Every structure is written in structure tokens, then in C-alpha cells.
Amino acid sequence: MRSTTRRRRHFALVGILAGAMLLTTVPSSAAGTGAGGPGLGDPYFPDDGNSGYDVADYDVRVAYDPDHPDHLTGDTTVTATATARLDRFHLDLEGFEVDSVTIDGTPARSFSRSGAHELLITPARRIAKGAKFAVRVRYSGKPVGKSWHRLPDGAANVTGEPHSATAWYPANDHPSDKATLRLTATVPEAWTVIGNGRPGRTTSSGHGQKTYRWYEDKPLATYVSTIAIDKFTVHTSKLADGTPVVNAYSPGTVIDPQAEALLPEIIDFLASKFGPYPFSSAGFIVVNGDPAAPRGGAALETQSRPTYIGGAVFDSSLVHEYTHQWFGNSVSFTDWRDGCLAECVAQYANQLWDEKSGADLDTGFYPGMIEQSRQDPDFWSVKLYDPGAGRELHSALYFKGSMMMHALRRTIGDAAFFGTLRQWQREHRYGNASWPQFEALAKKVSARPDLSAFFDAWVHGTTVPEDKYLYPGSLGALAPANSR
Numbered sequence: 256m257r258s259t260t261r262r263r264r265h266f267a268l269v270g271i272l273a274g275a276m277l278l279t280t281v282p283s284s285a286a287g288t289g290a291g292g293p294g295l296g297d298p299y300f301p302d303d304g305n306s307g308y309d310v311a312d313y314d315v316r317v318a319y320d321p322d323h324p325d326h327l328t329g330d331t332t333v334t335a336t337a338t339a340r341l342d343r344f345h346l347d348l349e350g351f352e353v354d355s356v357t358i359d360g361t362p363a364r365s366f367s368r369s370g371a372h373e374l375l376i377t378p379a380r381r382i383a384k385g386a387k388f389a390v391r392v393r394y395s396g397k398p399v400g401k402s403w404h405r406l407p408d409g410a411a412n413v414t415g416e417p418h419s420a421t422a423w424y425p426a427n428d429h430p431s432d433k434a435t436l437r438l439t440a441t442v443p444e445a446w447t448v449i450g451n452g453r454p455g456r457t458t459s460s461g462h463g464q465k466t467y468r469w470y471e472d473k474p475l476a477t478y479v480s481t482i483a484i485d486k487f488t489v490h491t492s493k494l495a496d497g498t499p500v501v502n503a504y505s506p507g508t509v510i511d512p513q514a515e516a517l518l519p520e521i522i523d524f525l526a527s528k529f530g531p532y533p534f535s536s537a538g539f540i541v542v543n544g545d546p547a548a549p550r551g552g553a554a555l556e557t558q559s560r561p562t563y564i565g566g567a568v569f570d571s572s573l574v575h576e577y578t579h580q581w582f583g584n585s586v587s588f589t590d591w592r593d594g595c596l597a598e599c600v601a602q603y604a605n606q607l608w609d610e611k612s613g614a615d616l617d618t619g620f621y622p623g624m625i626e627q628s629r630q631d632p633d634f635w636s637v638k639l640y641d642p643g644a645g646r647e648l649h650s651a652l653y654f655k656g657s658m659m660m661h662a663l664r665r666t667i668g669d670a671a672f673f674g675t676l677r678q679w680q681r682e683h684r685y686g687n688a689s690w691p692q693f694e695a696l697a698k699k700v701s702a703r704p705d706l707s708a709f710f711d712a713w714v715h716g717t718t719v720p721e722d723k724y725l726y727p728g729s730l731g732a733l734a735p736a737n738s739r
């Protein structure tokens with residue numbers, strides 16, 4: 256049985272976790288955000304990502320021995336198109352010794368490291384604007400990124416929002432540059448590697464080593480890429496349409512046949528609300544907590560296969576993290592001001608799931624949230640769009656955000672509300688979009704240009720919305736008598 260209390264506590268933890276996982280970026284002393292410069296100009300993380308090129312694919316090859324956890328060997332090829340003439344360009348990578356860099360097979364003229372995660376590369380020949388090029392970076396050493404979690408017995412897992420990819424491969428580390436990801440990982444035979452997407456062939460070297468292959472064939476934002484290395488118990492199955500499902504459990508975590516049985520039902524339910532499931536694989540990864548970063552139960556929407564950290568899957572969290580496969584993963588942020596596009600919807604999806612089982616959101620969920628807001632003096636104080644640097648995943652996105660979604664639904668009606676969500680998915684599938692675009696679409700689909708006032712009150716305001724916005728439509732019954 257799922258209680259609201261448990262759900263709230265869990266998502267509060269997710270919120271705290273997200274805050275705890277932030278990495279502080281140190282502004283680089285190198286050039287600004289011009290062509291080939293470090294940083295894409297994200298208002299909150301100006302050094303994240305790099306300008307001058309657009310990545311299409313990451314081919315990430317790593318070798319790792321859990322008996323020697325201070326050493327990873329990496330060989331990553333980044334295939335990209337230059338969006339400007341490039342005399343030099345950056346990739347983001349934390350730690351490691353970079354052993355060599357080639358561009359289309361030719362050694363780079365030079366490469367150097369700076370700041371928290373900059374790898375500055377000068378190719379032997381200038382790259383023309385519009386040219387497709389492949390950068391191969393070979394690197395080795397101790398994984399030092401905060402998102403590389405060392406689990407018990409040498410096992411490892413990478414999860415982190417807003418950053419994580421740079422802990423194990425060189426990347427253009429910003430959600431606005433999405434790319435496919437091919438993973439080839441070699442580990443000692445007793446170990447298993449789980450990644451994003453569809454499993455490929457597993458081969459044995461004959462020297463006590465096994466190589467695992469995974470391929471995410473739909474573009475992903477770097478922060479939802481993952482690798483997990485452990486002595487996993489792996490359960491495989493298929494959705495009704497043949498989509499492969501891979502569920503993996505670290506030793507000592509809770510094997511959960513109920514969650515496995517529920518997953519296809521949850522995916523079908525969400526597809527009925529948002530449109531077809533966007534990815535070609537599914538499942539989940541359950542890992543132990545990182546002893547160095549105790550965080551209780553937490554989860555991250557790693558693409559096509561969410562990761563549960565701390566030993567168990569929560570069924571409400573299955574709905575939440577799977578909603579992110581549509582909102583956040585298939586349709587990603589334009590920049591880190593857009594967090595509500597993922598969290599407001601994912602948190603509200605739990606209410607939709609409860610409604611399916613007969614819950615009346617007007618008399619249960621909504622008054623419960625009103626009560627919660629009365630007990631929390633900061634409840635209304637954070638804006639849902641552009642909440643501010645360091646608050647991009649603030650708990651307001653979960654609580655005030657899920658209320659806002661319900662109030663929007665009661666303002667424009669079910670047809671326009673779900674029509675907006677489905678059209679959002681259709682128009683921006685596998686791409687990026689921003690919160691202001693969502694407001695524009697909701698106005699268009701509902702034929703309500705006057706919705707600006709609703710969004711000003713709920714999304715851009717920092718105080719409790721006026722009663723006409725707080726209690727729209729059937730929620731009017733909840734309004735204090737003097738305002739009805």
C-alpha cells in the first residue's frame with residue numbers, strides 16, 4: 256500500500272539528493288562562450304557544455320576491475336558536427352590522465368586541461384564549419400567525479416543530476432546537446448555491466464574478462480547516461496510489443512517481482528496519457544547506496560532504465576521515474592531553468608496513477624497539499640520556472656509543481672490539459688524545449704491566451720496564488736467561503 260506520507264518523504268529525499276549531487280563548477284580562466292569556447296552559456300552552469308559543435312554519438316569503451324577500483328581505462332570516440340569554424344574546442348572530463356587525442360585519426364596538435372573539467376583540444380588542421388568529425392580520447396586513472404559512486408566490494412555506479420557523464424567519459428556536458436550512446440565495457444568474469452538502452456552481445460576474452468555492450472539508439476542528455484558494475488542478478492523479459500526489459504539487482508538489494516510485474520502496466524498507463532513510450536528498451540537498476548555518500552532511498556531517471564539507489568524500488572517512484580522517460584528524457588530541457596518540465600509533471604503523474612485506482616484528487620491530494628503549504632512558510636517562495644542557480648531541482652518543483660499541474664488541468668479541462676501534454680511530446684520528441692514554449696502550447700491548445708495570468712501566479716510568482724487561480728473549476732468547493 257502506498258501512503259501519501261511515504262511518497263512525500265521519498266520525494267523530499269529525491270529533492271535533497273539532487274541538491275547534494277550538485278557539483279560546483281569553477282569558472283575556467285579560458286575564453287568565454289564564443290565558438291570553440293568552454294561553456295554553452297547556461298544561466299546556472301555557464302561552464303557546462305562547450306560551444307562550436309553538436310555531438311551525434313558517443314562510442315564509450317571502458318575497462319574496469321573492481322579489485323583495483325582506483326583505475327579505469329577509457330577510449331571514447333565523440334562524433335560531432337562543427338557549428339562554427341574550429342581552431343580549437345573543449346570537451347568536459349573530470350580527472351583521469353589523458354593519454355592521447357586524435358581527430359579523424361590524426362593526432363591533435365595539442366591538448367591541455369584546465370578548470371574543474373575542461374579538456375582543450377587543438378586539432379592539427381582547422382575544422383570547417385559544417386564538417387563532421389570524430390574525436391578519439393584515450394584516458395586512464397582514478398575516477399574522481401562525485402557522480403562515480405563506489406559501492407560495496409568494488410562495485411560502481413554513475414548517477415548524478417545535473418552532472419554525471421564527465422565522471423567517466425569526455426562529453427559535451429549539457430542537456431541541450433543530446434546524442435546516442437554506445438557502451439562497450441570490459442570487466443572480470445564474475446562481474447556484470449548494465450547501461451542505457453538495448454543489450455548487445457556479451458563476449459568472453461578467454462583471459463578471465465568479459466565484455467558487455469549496450470546501445471541507446473535514441474538521443475540522450477548526458478546526465479541521464481549511466482554505467483553500473485556489480486555482481487547483478489539480472490531478470491529479462493519483454494513488453495507486449497517486444498521491447499526488451501532488463502531489470503538488475505545488486506547483491507543484497509530487494510528483488511521485487513511485484514515492481515517487475517507492474518512496470519508494463521505503468522508504461523501502458525503513461526503511454527495512454529502522454530503518447531507512445533519513446534524508447535526501445537526498458538527496465539530498472541537497483542544498487543546499494545554509496546557508503547561515502549549516504550542518501551537514503553533515491554532514484555534517477557537514467558534513460559530507458561531508471562536507477563534506484565539504496566536497495567529498493569518504490570512503486571510510486573516507478574511512475575515518477577518512468578514519466579521522466581517522456582518528460583525530461585525524450586523531451587529534454589533547453590537549459591537548467593526548465594526543471595519544472597520534468598519534475599512538475601513526474602510528481603503529478605503519481606496523482607494520475609492514484610486517480611486510476613479511484614482517488615479523488617480534488618478531495619484528497621489537493622487539500623492535502625494546501626495543508627502542507629500552510630505548515631511550510633517557504634512553500635510558495637520558489638518560482639517554478641527559473642528558480643535560481645542552486646535551486647534548479649528545489650522541492651518546490653515537486654510539491655508546488657504538482658499542485659500547479661492539477662490547477663492547470665482544472666482551469667483548462669481534461670481535453671486541453673492532456674492534449675497539451677501529448678502535443679508537447681509529438682512536437683519535441685527526442686529534442687529539447689523550454690518552459691516558455693510549454694506555456695505557449697497550453698495557451699494554443701486550450702485557446703486561452705489569458706492563461707498568462709495563471710502562469711504568472713503559479714509559475715513566476717513567489718506568493719500564494721489568488722483564490723481564483725488556486726481554486727479553479729471544481730476546486731472552487733475548497734475555497735474559503737468568503738472568496739466563493
Ligand SMILES: [Zn+2]
Binds near residue numbers: 575576579597598601
Ligand atoms: Zn524526478
